[in-house]
Amino acid sequence: MNKVNEILNEIGRAGRAEDGSYTRACYSPEYFEAVDITEKLMREYGMVTSRDAAGNLRGVLRGAGLGHKSIIIGSHLDTVPSGGLFDGAYGVAGGLEVVRKLKEEGRKLRHTLELYAFNAEESNPLGATFGSRAVTGLVSPEQPGLAEALKNYGHTVDEITACRRDFSDAKCYLELHIEQGDYLFNEGLKIGVVSGIVSVISYRVTAIGHSNHAGTTMMKNRHDAMVAMARLITEADKRCRAIDDTLVLTVGTIKCWPGSENVIPGKVECTFEMRHMEKSKTDELIKEIREIADSIDTVKFEIVNMINKGSVSCDAHLMDVIGAAAKEAGEKPVVMPSGAGHDANPMAHRVPIGMIFVPSKDGLSHCPEEWTEPQDTEAGAEVLYRTVLALDAED
Template sequence: MNQVNEILRDIASFGKNEDGSYTRTCYSPEYFEAATAVEKQMKSLGMKTEWDAAGNIHGILPGTRSGAKSILIGSHMDTVPHGGLFDGAYGVASGLAVVKRLVDEGKKLEHPIEIYGFNAEESNPIGGTFGSRAVTGLVDPKQLGLGDALAVYGHTVDEIMGCQREFSDVKCYLEAHIEQGDYLDNEGLDIGVVSGIVSVIRYVVTASGQSNHAGTTMMKKRRDAMVAMAKLIVESDKACREIDDKLVLTVGTITCDPGSENVIPGRVQCIFEMRHMETEKTDELIKRIREIAAGIDTVEFTITNKINKGSVQCDSHLMDVIGQAAETCMTKHVVMPSGAGHDANPMAHKVPSAMIFVPSKGGLSHCKEEWTDPEYLEKGADVLYETVLRLDTEG
């Protein structure tokens, strides 16, 4: 038994919109209201709290053995505009529920427990997973336009560089999160033991043809960049499905020049985004996309890499411990990758990290319909609690 449902509603009710969705974008007053509620909870549990310039709220519950390394638990308190109740806040609530249960049961751990409520995990002008990247020192001070973007929030690049912490005193990082996909829900499972976070690879794809008069240029004469791009998108989608059923390709943006109703498009640009755990699969897909592009001879295609965020493996020992904890809690669990990015990604660059997923009803997330049944929220926090107990006895 834990109180994760009560705690979640206490810390995540801020920024509620009329349609039932939640908006707590980074550094917004609503974000700080929620993070302040987290701080209140931390203080009521006897944790020492601190804020940093990245807007993160951080609490420490001391351990009983001097020199014992900290067990970190965290997730983010910001949301996308018109997001749901559970994304991010559930992970912070789970950490608080673990500490609350320890306090209520009068249990003292050898290891300190630290909880992070991170800011700016979602897509934003300073870059996603910003709070956790600030703490892990993974913010690049030379990032284009960073100074100006931070100035809007009243901060400087130097302040952010000062948020980096020492990790030699950290044992591991744990994050509970809603799945944001429909796998657990479809399979009727309680818990996902996350094996890793898939890569995010984006290419800028440009088709260059010839703008011309829409009335006088006959079809066989056309070098229409829009039609060529449409062919490339449809064929690439087909190739992606053929390579692997866990490989995903998304073309979510398009710009068209000159963008006029009566002019044949001369230049069309899209971003092709692909994700998978294995580099070989994404390498194969981009190779196929280049081949398909080369076969469309009405236009010239250029394909250049824009973003290459490699996949991250979760720590195998931590995964084992979470698996054992899930057994103890008698939950139906499965090992699975995460298709979405998380704060665990930057953290995994510094310390052994792992994640616990709970089902998202219908796989919906980043919308007002985002939902996880209270019993699953409780099971996830129970598994986190058991995991922490087991890790504490390891020394």
């Protein structure tokens, strides 16, 4: 019997609000409650566990063979504020179900099986995918504000750099996740074989004008930073749509100074985030955004790159194995890219990666309404299990 939903709901006891949403911020008590629950289950299923300064939990199920590299499964336990049950935690629950089923069936893998429950995959003061970046050695000690942010969580930069592991003993990394989009749901499909993860490129864009009295400064004399930023946003949106149908641009934050209803804004700061599989498309968009900014003569714009996570491709062999496992389980898999970022992105810099998607009802995610039908989560866990068995049969 597949118990992935039972495991997921056990983890979901941590950080659940009365409205049905979930909040487990990085390094929060709610996050570590989820870690405690997960670690208890890992140990019940026979895994040896450990934690690191980045807040990650690792479980190890030692294999019977000698010289065989580890098969790693992972996902994250943190959530966005008022998020859903499935994002991240489902992948950890799926990994636990694999280990539980191996124990139930009395199977002993030749390869060592590892399961990571990562911290801080969602946006946070340390930067998204922080836990997996720490494990892969991709957290730069020179990251602006890192030392100060870590101090707030009781850690140091040296402690985080020490979290890096040696991947020479790793065969691959697998991640099970909800799609967070509507393609599988709309097509009535249960399994997506992920081909790659789009880039996440983020810029801090600042419009610098002049503050002045809202009542006495005539329109022709204004250097309104808010109006200028609004022009840049709307024009950038138009250019993005014209470049490519799968290129996306989001202006998700905005700050205004001095922030008074009777003062013309003198400074406005926004984040411009863009995503695509091809670097040439995001390069083209930021070039055009800079050109638009230069054409607006009422203010001065400053555009600074803050995040530059390039796209990564999933391993072709792992895609084939996942696809075969899905067909063996009676499903019709479809190959598709991921428009969301995942811990698999930093892991791809160290080992071959494979990802399995299951549907998100109505394409909803990062909200309390996030939902995946029990039969779909069970199907994903079954495909993950069969994938692990197939990979274990290889050298």
